[in-house]
Amino acid sequence: MSLVEIKDLKVHYPIRSGFWNRVTDSVKAVDGISFNIEAGETYGLVGESGSGKSTTGKSVVGLEKVTSSSIMYKGKDITKKANRKSLDYNHDVQMIFQDSLSSLNPRKRIEDIIAEPLRNFENLSKDEEKLRVLQLLDIVGLDADALYKYPHQFSGGQRQRIGVARAVATNPKLIIADEPVSALDLSVQAQVLNFMKKIQREFGISYLFISHDLGVVRHMCNNIAIMNRGRLVEIGTRDDIYNHPLHIYTKRLLAAIPETNVNDRAKHRANRLAVEEVYREQQDKYYDDEGKAYPLVQISPTHSVALPEDVAKELILKEGEVQA
Numbered sequence: 001m002s003l004v005e006i007k008d009l010k011v012h013y014p015i016r017s018g019f020w021n022r023v024t025d026s027v028k029a030v031d032g033i034s035f036n037i038e039a040g041e042t043y044g045l046v047g048e049s050g051s052g053k054s055t056t057g058k059s060v061v062g063l064e065k066v067t068s069s070s071i072m073y074k075g076k077d078i079t080k081k082a083n084r085k086s087l088d089y090n091h092d093v094q095m096i097f098q099d100s101l102s103s104l105n106p107r108k109r110i111e112d113i114i115a116e117p118l119r120n121f122e123n124l125s126k127d128e129e130k131l132r133v134l135q136l137l138d139i140v141g142l143d144a145d146a147l148y149k150y151p152h153q154f155s156g157g158q159r160q161r162i163g164v165a166r167a168v169a170t171n172p173k174l175i176i177a178d179e180p181v182s183a184l185d186l187s188v189q190a191q192v193l194n195f196m197k198k199i200q201r202e203f204g205i206s207y208l209f210i211s212h213d214l215g216v217v218r219h220m221c222n223n224i225a226i227m228n229r230g231r232l233v234e235i236g237t238r239d240d241i242y243n244h245p246l247h248i249y250t251k252r253l254l255a256a257i258p259e260t261n262v263n264d265r266a267k268h269r270a271n272r273l274a275v276e277e278v279y280r281e282q283q284d285k286y287y288d289d290e291g292k293a294y295p296l297v298q299i300s301p302t303h304s305v306a307l308p309e310d311v312a313k314e315l316i317l318k319e320g321e322v323q324a
């Protein structure tokens with residue numbers, strides 16, 4: 001059994017208009033997506049801004065009212081509040097946000113910020129609590145003098161470490177990391193990713209790792225889902241996605257990974273333009289008449305793509321020739 005199973009998740013926001021302020025339409029932020037997160041793994045959810053990633057993340061933590069879905073944890077559906085309560089779900093599943101400056105209360109000291117989940121979920125004495133907060137600071141590589149400081153006194157990378165310390169405080173099973181390094185410089189990104197991996201190994205935590213950049217998740221994720229316009233357009237292992245992408249949208253995201261090697265920039269740019277050209281010419285093939293992505297079809301035990309079956313088969317044949 002997977003740690004968490006998300007089945008046909010839909011989150012539609014009503015749009016009201018007119019004199020009576022009636023619901024006239026809806027934004028289909030998430031429109032029928034399914035995936036499983038295994039214990040101890042990092043699952044990547046990747047797509048451009050606006051594709052519905054944060055809404056998905058918030059639904060999995062239980063912060064979003066879902067239109068329909070079942071999200072199974074330990075055999076129970078946690079979209080029902082009573083089940084979240086009886087399973088201690090809010091203790092087991094925590095969240096890290098992209099923007100640590102607005103997600104950490106600026107008026108609270110680091111000691112109180114990290115202790116907050118402990119105070120909510122665990123009955124510790126003052127001394128036990130302080131010891132635990134010091135341990136957590138140590139785990140994320142910060143000194144004890146951080147205890148009495150405020151969030152603005154730290155750099156972006158250090159604040160992300162504080163966000164991680166708070167998220168792991170209760171020893172959760174799953175952490176939803178929503179663009180955890182997107183606001184950081186490249187060199188700092190690598191540091192934060194490395195200690196997130198270290199913490200995962202030590203505590204056996206699973207991550208749902210959300211990003212708009214396929215370059216960032218490459219070394220983090222065993223399995224990846226590509227999200228586009230509220231739907232999943234491709235699911236696969238790291239090898240499937242990076243070495244055998246099939247959907248044009250996945251190929252665009254791959255072509256958009258920033259090239260750090262100056263010598264390869266011209267080639268990289270040429271490739272990106274070529275992919276954009278294919279996208280313009282062949283879009284129709286990849287989306288239905290309403291512009292929606294097709295249902296996923298499975299093309300190997302690990303790899304699925306959102307295409308009509310005949311188109312998928314044709315593509316696989318063509319890709320095979322290219323690779324041969």
Ligand SMILES: Nc1ncnc2c1ncn2[C@@H]1O[C@H](COP(=O)(O)OP(=O)(O)O)[C@@H](O)[C@H]1O
Binds near residue numbers: 013027050051054055
């Ligand atoms: N509370 C809301 N009310 C209406 N529309 C929303 C709300 N939250 C998000 N959306 C819309 O849902 C879509 C997906 O948003 P989001 O999940 O934040 O995407 P991402 O995290 O991939 O950038 C966007 O079009 C966004 O404008």
Ligand SMILES: [Mg+2]
Binds near residue numbers: 053054055178
């Ligand atoms: Mg987002």
